[in-house]
Amino acid sequence: MCMVWQPDESTLDLIRHLALQNSYQYDGKGQAGSVISRIMGSRADLRQHGKVIAPLVAKEVSKANSMAESSGLESIRDILENEAPELLEKRVQTRREGLPELPNLNGRKPVLRFAPNPNGPLSFGHSRGLVINGQYAKEHDGELILRFDDTDTTVKPPMLEAYDSIPSQQEWLCGFAAHRVVVASERMQHYHDYALKMIEGEFGYVCTCSADDFREFRVSKTECPCRNNSLETNIQNWEKMNHSEGYKPGDAVLRVKTDMTLKNPALRDWPAARIQTNPHPRVGNKWRVWPLLDFQSAIEDHLQGVTHIIRGKDLMDSTRKQTLLYEHFGWNYPETIYWGRVKVHEFGAFSTSQMKKDIAQGVYDGWDDPRLPTLSALSRRGIKPESLRAFWIELGLTQKDISVPLSTLYSHNTKVIDVNAPRLAFVRDAYPIKLVGEFPKTGQISSHSDTEMPPRKFSIDEGVWIEQTDSGKPIRLKDLCDIDELGNVQSIDRSDKRSVVHWVAGGSPSKLTIANGQDIEIFEGILEDNNYPTGTIVQLERIGYAIIEKDGLLMVHD
Numbered sequence: 001m002c003m004v005w006q007p008d009e010s011t012l013d014l015i016r017h018l019a020l021q022n023s024y025q026y027d028g029k030g031q032a033g034s035v036i037s038r039i040m041g042s043r044a045d046l047r048q049h050g051k052v053i054a055p056l057v058a059k060e061v062s063k064a065n066s067m068a069e070s071s072g073l074e075s076i077r078d079i080l081e082n083e084a085p086e087l088l089e090k091r092v093q094t095r096r097e098g099l100p101e102l103p104n105l106n107g108r109k110p111v112l113r114f115a116p117n118p119n120g121p122l123s124f125g126h127s128r129g130l131v132i133n134g135q136y137a138k139e140h141d142g143e144l145i146l147r148f149d150d151t152d153t154t155v156k157p158p159m160l161e162a163y164d165s166i167p168s169q170q171e172w173l174c175g176f177a178a179h180r181v182v183v184a185s186e187r188m189q190h191y192h193d194y195a196l197k198m199i200e201g202e203f204g205y206v207c208t209c210s211a212d213d214f215r216e217f218r219v220s221k222t223e224c225p226c227r228n229n230s231l232e233t234n235i236q237n238w239e240k241m242n243h244s245e246g247y248k249p250g251d252a253v254l255r256v257k258t259d260m261t262l263k264n265p266a267l268r269d270w271p272a273a274r275i276q277t278n279p280h281p282r283v284g285n286k287w288r289v290w291p292l293l294d295f296q297s298a299i300e301d302h303l304q305g306v307t308h309i310i311r312g313k314d315l316m317d318s319t320r321k322q323t324l325l326y327e328h329f330g331w332n333y334p335e336t337i338y339w340g341r342v343k344v345h346e347f348g349a350f351s352t353s354q355m356k357k358d359i360a361q362g363v364y365d366g367w368d369d370p371r372l373p374t375l376s377a378l379s380r381r382g383i384k385p386e387s388l389r390a391f392w393i394e395l396g397l398t399q400k401d402i403s404v405p406l407s408t409l410y411s412h413n414t415k416v417i418d419v420n421a422p423r424l425a426f427v428r429d430a431y432p433i434k435l436v437g438e439f440p441k442t443g444q445i446s447s448h449s450d451t452e453m454p455p456r457k458f459s460i461d462e463g464v465w466i467e468q469t470d471s472g473k474p475i476r477l478k479d480l481c482d483i484d485e486l487g488n489v490q491s492i493d494r495s496d497k498r499s500v501v502h503w504v505a506g507g508s509p510s511k512l513t514i515a516n517g518q519d520i521e522i523f524e525g526i527l528e529d530n531n532y533p534t535g536t537i538v539q540l541e542r543i544g545y546a547i548i549e550k551d552g553l554l555m556v557h558d
């Protein structure tokens with residue numbers, strides 16, 4: 001007979017004290033995950049007993065949290081002061097920055113996945129999943145899997161270019177390449193194997209009811225006639241699904257046997273695989289029966305050893321469905337963390353299929369059109385991966401739905417780009433003004449106030465360009481002189497409070513493109529002479545940051 005290991009008195013005290021401390025530090029919102037990490041970190045001998053320790057910790061943390069709620073943090077403080085004063089030394093006053101601990105890591109290296117449908121290139125919305133999963137993988141020396149969930153050839157068929165663009169965008173955004181790339185359409189044999197195991201294990205069956213009929217069964221909590229078919233009939237029907245002369249699309253699906261009386265109708269005998277006859281852009285017509293997303297994703301998460309799934313709270317039903325499937329197979333379901341929706345006003349509602357249509361019709365120039373929320377457009381517009389990472393990590397993993405202005409992302413971006421952005425002048429609707437009087441004809445102006453960038457040199461022949469709207473009134477030419485509306489020099493030093501305007505001596509014609517929501521504005525003007533290569537982000541005096549493109553400037557943000 002083998003005895004189950006039990007912790008001794010002092011271990012139990014340690015667990016209780018660390019649970020109290022954690023709850024105290026985080027305002028009554030202690031987290032079992034972080035307590036477990038601390039215990040395992042300081043007591044290597046306990047690591048092999050994670051299964052016993054974890055539930056004890058969870059119990060103590062929830063006790064501590066409810067004590068904080070019912071009798072206040074002070075009561076926790078009192079206990080610790082008596083029993084373990086050394087744990088009271090520092091109390092974190094502010095909410096911790098960044099991401100919460102991964103729950104139930106128990107000393108493992110996490111395996112996380114980001115699983116887009118390659119029916120288009122990645123968008124701003126995808127960047128959240130990449131950033132958060134990538135960050136956890138990086139922080140814990142774990143692994144990030146990039147998985148193409150590409151088994152829908154009917155409603156959201158895959159786009160071939162996306163198989164190339166997504167990995168490079170993933171690397172751009174995360175700063176490292178995914179540890180594994182998995183393409184579902186190349187792993188169909190596995191899904192078929194498990195489908196068959198499901199039938200053989202009699203927790204899966206082929207259902208030939210019409211969609212309408214099954215809906216009735218689901219609503220009335222009744223089992224459909226196919227559910228009680230013999231194993232033999234089921235296997236025959238499965239073969240008929242796979243045979244080109246057999247069932248037609250829509251005539252049969254494979255279902256997971258759950259329970260038709262479950263409270264949540266979505267979970268009642270949910271569909272796992274169906275027939276699709278449209279060719280897949282990568283594997284053609286090699287397969288006839290294709291897994292649905294919940295089934296494919298569940299099998300693949302198991303095969304890849306995924307430890308943590310981070311998904312929208314709108315996908316809670318997926319977790320529930322997949323958990324039922326895992327129970328049939330005798331597998332442990334990964335830890336699941338949910339987040340709420342984040343809405344960025346300016347990005348409105350773009351769908352991949354709508355963007356695809358609009359690009360084909362010429363509404364947009366391409367996937368990197370600056371009006372689109374794709375990652376290629378954001379990158380073209382000078383939004384840096386570091387900024388997107390800071391943005392998502394700061395928002396964290398709240399389950400609340402939140403709405404954020406784009407300016408939040410821009411302020412992160414300013415922090416990243418400003419230090420390397422030389423100042424440059426661009427005058428819109430350039431207006432020539434001849435200068436009369438004494439003024440410095442040559443000189444230099446700082447390129448950046450906080451860095452050692454070489455200064456800009458200027459040389460004035462007889463006049464400068466200013467913006468049309470700055471003409472017709474006394475102005476100060478920045479860092480040069482005060483002039484009247486006719487260009488007569490009045491003072492070298494600043495003499496009054498007239499407005500300070502930027503100007504260009506020499507320069508060459510250029511244009512500035514500004515994407516403002518769905519509008520594009522183009523300003524013609526004169527750009528100060530410079531040798532910056534394409535792709536350089538500059539700060540245009542009085543305008544904002546812009547990126548130098550082949551045929552002009554593209555506004556980044558102000």
Ligand SMILES: [Zn+2]
Pocket residue numbers: 206207208209214224225226227
């Ligand atoms: Zn049926």
